Amino acid sequence: xxxxxxxxxxxxxxxxxxxxxxxxxxxxxxxxxxxxxxxxxxxxxxxxxxxxxxxxxxxxxxxxxxxxxxxxxxxxxxxxxxxxxxxxxxxxxxxxxxxxxxxxxxxxxxxxxxxxxxxxxxxxxxxxxxxxxxxxxxxxxxxxxxxxxxxxxxxxxxxxxxxxxxxxxxxxxxxxxxxxxxxxxxxxxxxxxxxxxxxxxxxxxxxxxxxxxxxxxxxxxxxxxxxxxxxxxxxxxxxxxxxxxxxxxxxxxxxxxxxxxxxxxxxxxxxxxxxxxxxxxxxxxxxxxxxxxxxxxxxxxxxxxxxxxxxxxxxxxxxxxxxxxxxxxxxxxxxxxxxxxxxxxxxxxxxxxxxxxxxxxxxxxxxxxxxxxxxxxxxxxxxxxxxxxxxxxxxxxxxxxxxxxxxxxxxxxxxxxxxxxxxxxxxxxxxxxxxxxxxxxxxxxxxxxxxxxxxxxxxxxxxxxxxxxxxxxxxxxxxxxxxxxxxxxxxxxxxxxxxxxxxxxxxxxxxxxxxxxxxxxxxxxxxxxxxxxxxxxxxxxxxxxxxxxxxxxxxxxxxxxxxxxxxxxxxxxxxxxxxxxxxxxxxxxxxxxxxxx
Amino acid sequence: xxxxxxxxxxxxxxxxxxxxxxxxxxxxxxxxxxxxxxxxxxxxxxxxxxxxxxxxxxxxxxxxxxxxxxxxxxxxxxxxxxxxxxxxxxxxxxxxxxxxxxxxxxxxxxxxxxxxxxxxxxxxxxxxxxxxxxxxxxxxxxxxxxxxxxxxxxxxxxxxxxxxxxxxxxxxxxxxxxxxxxxxxxxxxxxxxxxxxxxxxxxxxxxxxxxxxxxxxxxxxxxxxxxxxxxxxxxxxxxxxxxxxxxxxxxxxxxxxxxxxxxxxxxxxxxxxxxxxxxxxxxxxxxx
Numbered sequence: 001x002x003x004x005x006x007x008x009x010x011x012x013x014x015x016x017x018x019x020x021x022x023x024x025x026x027x028x029x030x031x032x033x034x035x036x037x038x039x040x041x042x043x044x045x046x047x048x049x050x051x052x053x054x055x056x057x058x059x060x061x062x063x064x065x066x067x068x069x070x071x072x073x074x075x076x077x078x079x080x081x082x083x084x085x086x087x088x089x090x091x092x093x094x095x096x097x098x099x100x101x102x103x104x105x106x107x108x109x110x111x112x113x114x115x116x117x118x119x120x121x122x123x124x125x126x127x128x129x130x131x132x133x134x135x136x137x138x139x140x141x142x143x144x145x146x147x148x149x150x151x152x153x154x155x156x157x158x159x160x161x162x163x164x165x166x167x168x169x170x171x172x173x174x175x176x177x178x179x180x181x182x183x184x185x186x187x188x189x190x191x192x193x194x195x196x197x198x199x200x201x202x203x204x205x206x207x208x209x210x211x212x213x214x215x216x217x218x219x220x221x222x223x224x225x226x227x228x229x230x231x232x233x234x235x236x237x238x239x240x241x242x243x244x245x246x247x248x249x250x251x252x253x254x255x256x257x258x259x260x261x262x263x264x265x266x267x268x269x270x271x272x273x274x275x276x277x278x279x280x281x282x283x284x285x286x287x288x289x290x291x292x293x294x295x296x297x298x299x300x301x302x303x304x305x306x307x308x309x310x311x312x313x314x315x316x317x318x319x320x321x322x323x324x325x326x327x328x329x330x331x332x333x334x335x336x337x338x339x340x341x342x343x344x345x346x347x348x349x350x351x352x353x354x355x356x357x358x359x360x361x362x363x364x365x366x367x368x369x370x371x372x373x374x375x376x377x378x379x380x381x382x383x384x385x386x387x388x389x390x391x392x393x394x395x396x397x398x399x400x401x402x403x404x405x406x407x408x409x410x411x412x413x414x415x416x417x418x419x420x421x422x423x424x425x426x427x428x429x430x431x432x433x434x435x436x437x438x439x440x441x442x443x444x445x446x447x448x449x450x451x452x453x454x455x456x457x458x459x460x461x462x463x464x465x466x467x468x469x470x471x472x473x474x475x476x477x478x479x480x481x482x483x484x485x486x487x488x489x490x491x492x493x494x495x496x497x498x499x500x501x502x503x504x505x506x507x508x509x510x511x512x513x514x515x516x517x518x519x520x521x522x523x524x525x526x527x528x529x530x531x532x533x534x535x536x537x538x539x540x541x542x543x544x545x546x547x548x549x550x551x552x553x554x555x556x557x558x559x560x561x562x563x564x565x566x567x568x569x570x571x572x573x574x575x576x577x578x579x580x581x582x583x584x585x586x587x588x589x590x591x592x593x594x595x596x597x
Numbered sequence: 598x599x600x601x602x603x604x605x606x607x608x609x610x611x612x613x614x615x616x617x618x619x620x621x622x623x624x625x626x627x628x629x630x631x632x633x634x635x636x637x638x639x640x641x642x643x644x645x646x647x648x649x650x651x652x653x654x655x656x657x658x659x660x661x662x663x664x665x666x667x668x669x670x671x672x673x674x675x676x677x678x679x680x681x682x683x684x685x686x687x688x689x690x691x692x693x694x695x696x697x698x699x700x701x702x703x704x705x706x707x708x709x710x711x712x713x714x715x716x717x718x719x720x721x722x723x724x725x726x727x728x729x730x731x732x733x734x735x736x737x738x739x740x741x742x743x744x745x746x747x748x749x750x751x752x753x754x755x756x757x758x759x760x761x762x763x764x765x766x767x768x769x770x771x772x773x774x775x776x777x778x779x780x781x782x783x784x785x786x787x788x789x790x791x792x793x794x795x796x797x798x799x800x801x802x803x804x805x806x807x808x809x810x811x812x813x814x815x816x817x818x819x820x821x822x823x824x825x826x827x828x829x830x831x832x833x834x835x836x837x838x839x840x841x842x843x844x845x846x847x848x849x850x851x852x853x854x855x856x857x858x859x860x861x862x863x864x865x866x867x868x869x870x871x872x873x874x875x876x877x878x879x880x881x882x883x884x885x
Contacts, residue, residue, distance in 0.1 A: 007672055015715045018708050022738035344739030345851050349697035371697050414849035422803025424752050432799040
């Protein structure tokens with residue numbers, strides 16, 4: 001046989017090997033994931049925790065209703081009316097037990113506030129508290145809620161974001177709520193999907209950021225035009241404006257966004273605030289649909305957008321989540337942004353923005369390490385939250401997903417991709433979009449529960465630990481609902497049931513929780529950071545005024561500690577600038593700490 | 598995409614049927630026109646839209662293509678081939694493949710280049726290399742690779758720029774008739790689909806207004822190495838590509854144009870090769 005012939009045969013074999021490489025890679029990846037539901041005992045042994053969906057048995061029977069918008073949008077109604085389900089955790093009556101607030105989105109539907117009954121059950125009290133019947137014709141419908149004590153009276157007040165008139169409700173000492181929207185000088189209409197309480201100027205009063213999605217001059221129930229869609233799938237700048245409401249301290253707010261440097265019309269879907277540079281001021285991260293994310297550095301008086309210098313503002317995707325977590329126990333926040341991945345059509349991949357080694361402060365840069373850490377592909381991803389689900393001392397990641405689940409056998413993806421790739425004059429007009437006609441779009445998706453191994457890898461154990469639902473997930477919130485030292489998971493689904501996953505954690509792992517109350521700082525202590533040092537490692541967590549997608553976790557901070565921990569100290573950095581050290585706190589307790597005067 | 602200026606280099610035995618390297622009135626060797634154009638597109642895209650979020654991926658696709666072309670050319674043709682063709686394949690992979698991972702860019706480039714050396718009939722390769730590579734990746738690595746190429750935004754001006762430059766480039770290479778036939782066919786079928794499905798006609802013509810299609814119609818379908826010889830046959834073939842694409846679109850296949858070319862292109866080549874062989878055999882049979 002000639003040398004040339006041998007070379008050709010070798011080449012053909014190598015070529016064949018290359019062709020089958022993707023299949024081999026897929027097979028290896030599939031082997032690493034558990035593909036069946038383990039029983040509780042097996043899950044506890046394998047993963048250290050088990051989640052059991054208990055909503056009905058604890059008295060929660062809530063099904064979200066989607067809005068029915070202007071009939072001109074009928075052909076793509078499932079797509080434009082695809083958001084609104086949300087969940088936030090609040091101890092509204094200060095009884096020491098977390099309660100749950102969820103939004104509804106059909107005209108005439110009611111939001112729900114589930115009061116924790118201390119006996120393992122919840123009771124719906126939204127009607128009697130006056131925050132149920134908030135989705136009335138002419139005023140729009142709810143899309144999310146964030147809680148913050150804007151008047152520092154000790155009780156968490158409610159900001160209700162809507163596609164419609166935003167509402168502020170004052171908490172009357174846990175006995176009811178009074179609508180104070182007009183007194184607060186909030187605008188008449190915002191089509192918002194995200195809002196965050198934070199004290200940007202450190203004056204001890206909570207301010208409020210609200211991100212618009214659709215333009216605020218659009219009443220989705222009474223359209224003047226069908227040209228309401230994004231003018232680009234990746235570079236759209238015709239969304240809603242942004243608002244920064246500065247708390248004046250007398251129940252009034254002043255809108256200062258443009259004055260302070262926040263001036264964007266991208267389609268905001270998620271926002272969160274944290275001090276990313278150690279400057280003492282909370283920075284603001286905004287995840288945008290149809291475009292790049294934005295990061296605003298805050299010097300206490302002004303904001304500047306630093307998406308490109310920090311490297312997070314280059315790759316346009318479909319940002320739907322913003323959550324912070326110190327996933328490597330280094331005292332630094334990573335930022336998790338969810339996007340869209342659909343096999344064979346669109347692989348955006350979610351982003352895990354990690355601070356780049358050697359960068360910090362004003363020159364901090366981020367790199368997307370989602371693939372390296374294994375948290376990149378989550379379907380049509382929506383809400384996600386970091387939390388130590390098995391108390392092993394590292395933060396895990398719970399992600400919900402699934403966009404529109406209708407006919408299982410027919411997909412809208414072809415038509416979606418056809419129009420999304422077209423010219424702005426086509427994509428921007430709803431009348432140009434093909435009829436949805438009962439088809440699904442990334443529906444019936446399996447959720448992700450990514451377990452952190454502490455060494456830079458996450459593995460999805462959702463099915464293994466009992467998360468088997470395939471509802472169209474939107475919003476996720478974590479809380480130790482029954483004061484047991486474990487994080488439970490609450491998931492709000494679009495046109496689906498509110499799910500409550502009760503967590504059972506292997507008993508050998510210890511924990512500690514912190515409940516903070518500001519004095520010089522805002523009383524909710526939003527923005528306060530706790531850095532916990534134990535067994536030679538440290539982890540930072542922050543009290544948040546809203547994170548994930550249309551969600552808010554419990555304000556209490558939960559740290560898993562692993563086996564036989566010894567805590568050296570906890571350092572609390574209050575928003576006022578005060579730093580408080582707590583030496584060697586005992587494990588397995590909830591520490592209630594008031595800011596020292 | 599196109600390897601249209603280098604066919605005599607990478608496949609020496611192929612009949613010279615198009616785009617002989619020559620210098621034009623602009624003193625630019627035709628071999629450099631397509632690479633120059635596609636590089637301009639890439640640079641413009643990056644400066645205006647920052648599409649090179651990860652320039653490393655594009656770079657690795659180009660380097661893989663060129664390295665493999667040089668190596669295989671040396672092994673099988675005993676000479677260093679001109680890298681223009683491989684450069685275009687690499688840059689095409691870099692633009693059209695969208696994946697968060699690096700390996701698809703390497704693999705797609707490798708498959709594209711190797712297909713030219715493995716999948717040959719009578720000394721000619723029958724698939725457009727990057728069309729083959731991208732189609733294979735979309736079929737076999739769907740969980741990691743996509744090509745929803747909207748990274749240029751959805752605005753008019755980049756489209757006009759690409760259309761203008763693409764038309765000039767392709768006319769200079771005497772292949773504008775292919776692009777024109779395809780565009781006319783696509784538009785006719787788009788309106789027919791709209792009539793058949795009841796979808797807005799705007800949604801049916803939407804794809805061709807996107808940048809991915811512009812690259813497809815200016816470069817991929819016009820590749821001289823993998824198109825038939827006569828003008829008439831070229832127009833018929835590209836019309837058939839549009840026909841098959843129409844059928845695939847009615848079946849809601851997202852990457853219909855890639856797959857249509859993947860099927861029709863080699864079929865046309867095989868028919869031409871078969872006819873050539875038959876003609877040669879007939880000529881040999883006739884006593885001189």
